[in-house]
Amino acid sequence: MLSSPRTSDTGVAAAAALGAAAAGTTIGTTVGSGLGxxxxxxxxxxxxxxxxxxxxxxxxxxxxxxxxxxxxxxxxxxxxxxxxxxxxxxxxxxxxxxxxxxxxxxxxxxxxxxxxxxxxxxxxxxxxxxxxxxxxxxxxxxxxxxxxxxxxxGDGDLPADLLGRLISQVGTLHRGAAGRPGAPSLGLAPREVDVLRLVAEGLDTGEIASKLSYSERTVKNVMHGLTTRLHLRNRAHAVAYALREGYI
The missing domain is CATH 3.40.50.2300 (Response regulator)
Structure with a gap:
């Protein structure tokens, strides 16, 4: 069984976007509850x-x-x-x-x-x-x-003791991929990166819209567009992709 790691607040928030921490619950529970x-x-x-x-x-x-x-x-x-x-x-x-x-x-x-x-x-x-x-x-x-x-x-929900392990593994994969010749080019627009970074910080749709001066509909459209274009399964998968490719 995996043991509970010690992680920084930033690490926990980013890992939470892969499957944890949300508005109204404790860190390590649900993320992005407002998205969708x-x-x-x-x-x-x-x-x-x-x-x-x-x-x-x-x-x-x-x-x-x-x-x-x-x-x-x-x-x-x-x-x-x-x-x-x-x-x-x-x-x-x-x-x-x-x-x-x-x-x-x-x-x-x-x-x-x-x-x-x-x-x-x-x-x-x-x-x-x-x-x-x-x-x-x-x-x-x-x-x-x-x-x-x-x-x-379409949100993520992981046990807290998996969060640090998951973000550590994603980071290891990214460092390995970055060092390989012919590594695939990245496929996120700046606006998509901005939205995903805030998802990783645990913000909901309204908070993201307010912070970026977007409408909530725009935030939802950005998430839908990037997950569809990159064939990602859900928001957790989208943030995993962004972490693995070095965007956030």
Missing amino acids: GGLGSRRRVPVAVQAPDPISREGAVSQLRGRPEVEVREEVSAAAGTVALLIEDTLDEAALARLRRIVRSEGARAVLVVGTIRETELLDVIECGVGAIVWRREATAHRLVQAVLAAHR
């Missing part, structure tokens, strides 16, 4: 639980079933905006393949509930399109709902 909006009219978020055994699945379903924020479904449906909640003890190639299939083929947003995760698997999980991770030992009903709602919004 919340539930608005309090529509219940559909969630489908997938687990390697019936006991694990029923345990998660029983925790979610009584919560007014979510509605448990039997199957993942991208058209219905279903969030897939996947439960794994450990990650292996089969588990990563399931994540890729659900996010890329079925178009769903995903929450990973996992017992252990190696540092080398962190970016694999983020690049699969998973922005929310919950330790199995911390998987209370409140924590599961919090992660599901973050995933539904």
